Amino acid sequence: MHEMAICESILGILKEQAAQQRFSRVQRVCLEIGPLSGVEIDALRFGFDVVMKDSLAEGAKLEIDETQAAAWCMPCGSTVPLKQRFDPCPNCGSHQLQVTAGEEMRIKELEVD
Numbered sequence: 136m137h138e139m140a141i142c143e144s145i146l147g148i149l150k151e152q153a154a155q156q157r158f159s160r161v162q163r164v165c166l167e168i169g170p171l172s173g174v175e176i177d178a179l180r181f182g183f184d185v186v187m188k189d190s191l192a193e194g195a196k197l198e199i200d201e202t203q204a205a206a207w208c209m210p211c212g213s214t215v216p217l218k219q220r221f222d223p224c225p226n227c228g229s230h231q232l233q234v235t236a237g238e239e240m241r242i243k244e245l246e247v248d
């Protein structure tokens with residue numbers, strides 16, 4: 136499962152941060168996830184609890200901040216909101232869109248002890 140691998144990499148980052156910043160417990164993890172990142176949030180939540188078990192982040196609260204996707208429309212010459220990848224421009228119906236936001240997946244905040 137793709138989301139398991141994502142959780143493993145989050146745990147790796149948490150361990151690195153813990154060594155650098157000298158904390159031993161993670162209480163809360165806030166992730167920023169774009170609608171075009173391909174991450175399934177339910178699967179991620181499930182994987183998170185499994186992967187964090189017996190680690191410094193066991194029982195940590197997972198918060199997910201879903202961001203908005205946006206794209207640059209060439210015919211309109213402006214940035215337009217996007218619901219899904221390959222959607223046409225909501226203003227002019229063009230498919231000449233370049234995604235500018237919504238593909239991100241990053242740790243936004245950590246609460247630690």
Ligand SMILES: [Zn+2]
Nearest residue numbers: 208211224227
């Ligand atoms: Zn347009």
